Amino acid sequence: MMKLKLFMYLAGVVVALAACAPRTSAATPTQAAPVVTFATSPAATEPSPATPAAVVVDAASAPAANSQLPPATTNQTPATSPPLFTQLTTGGCCVQPFFSPDGAHVLYLDRPGSDAPVGIYGVPIAEPLAQPTLRTEKLGPFSANMAYSVDLVNGQTFIESVNGTNGEGERFGISNGGRSVSFAPDNQTIAWTIGQDAGNFDVRRSEIWVANLDGSDAKRIATRYGGGIVAWFSDSQRMLIGGKAARGDAAPTLSILDLRDGAVTDLFSSERMRGYLLAPDDSHIVFFIAQARDEALDGTYLLQLSSVVSGTAAPQPQRLDFFGAYRWRDATHLLYIPLKLNLPSHELWQLDVTTGQSTLLIPASAESQFKVGNGDWVVSPDGTLITYVNARDRNIWLAKLPSN
């Protein structure tokens, strides 16, 4: 009887301790990084060469009214290599990861201990689970090449060079009333918006200002209502802007603003447009319309810009056959995670905007580590990797994408 009592007591302690332990044990920095190979079926632990890893969606079935994409063809070619998942951080660290401009490190804001400085820390993608190192105590927002950071000090905006780049110690006070700025890709021009503090969001006035990097020659270049700056074009001479040109307009318009002369070229107008994302080569923009009064408008859209830039035709956006989160992989491939509930993990698809074909890169499975938390996922500069917050353990992970 005593043995039974002792067994029950120990069993209770063991089970209770097990239940109190973290469900996913955090690896220490000295442990080998777990590299998880994508499984093609719930029972498999290794990819089967005989099982096509790619699934093709017929884009012709999409409800597109103005198709600019070629007709879809059946593509049974499997992805050339399976994705690999690699854990980069431990201890539930951290959120909002991003790649260094050279793609060699994954960076994130952190303060790893009470005696450590807050700053941008990084882990080399070649050394997963290495001890994170402080990259800079500047916190951003940063210019695209991370040469400059913008900060707010006692209500004034300052642009500062990041340690060791572009003339250490450069610091410019910007007279814009304590507003954040957006850097042009060439780091020669900055822009900001001065918005109305009150009123309905869809008609709030927003002035768009540009200036030299040091804040000189500041000028208002456009005004929009319920909108503002969307993105810079890579030539640093033009930007995408959104919103209503006049407060009384029926719907906002997506437009190209030429900074050289202030000329505006309108692209597309619709209510409830959101989520603009310009392709790396400026050739396309993707966005979505949700909950428009006209339900037929709702969906994800791709707008080809090359014809606008060449001045040959007014663009018509094409509705895409998915809804969810998206990022550009490169100039012609759009990655997306469809909005599907209660899958064991998230799916990752790739749309080739030149052919209209969608290919499943990462299927959902219980074994897959691709379950994104906080909506945090970013593509590497060379398009080969994704870094993301893994919803299973709240750590930052890498997914190596199948090559195109």
Add this chain to the structure above:
Amino acid sequence: MLRLTLGFVLLLSSLFAANLNTFQNTANAQTNPLGNPDFGLPFTTDPGPNTWLLGGGYGNSTGGYARRREWYGAGQGIHFGIDFSARCGTPVASIGDGVIIKVDAREHGSAPHNLLIDHQNGYASLYGHLLERPKVSVGQQVKKGEVVGLTGDPDLTCTSRPHLHLEVRDRTLRKAFNAHLLINADWDALSLSGSFGRGFQRDLDAPRKWQSLYDQPDINFGGPLINDFANTWPRDWR
């Protein structure tokens, strides 16, 4: 005998803890003080661009932080509900069985129309920014999933920011809970839309604090601000 009893207690508590973890799916281990109510989403349709989407989550969101005094001061500076974007007139469903306790109770905010349901399990829910006075009566019993109102727009235009604001409170209505931990839904998937992620305001003295939907503080209405950080990011831009 004492050790046997202790063993059973520990065993049962560990089994309960395991079940809790399963329920919370990917949530951090944050226990619900009143137990798990098995609430559902406040809509009768699946999410999508022509139905509803997750707008602003509960907690220390960057958007909520920017309005910590102006809009959310009564809730200790925290966005004390979940916002679901939806066109005006979208049917709103009760998240659980319960009894209507208040209709158009202006003292609880969320104009122009709101509704409160006591779920008789220690929790109450508030449905805010409704389009019209809900066609239900105080004392009326409702079932989980039953339509109790229509979504509206706090700016009264249906073009500015039409959405449902949903809160889960205790039955005294003085405390609001992180509803992501109480409503059984795939919040990770719902967080994935468009080109943007979900950002939370950072306390730079403790930048890992309150950085996921599942790790957010409960609030007491009328209490002091809990996120008026001395050093924060994103900065307090104008």
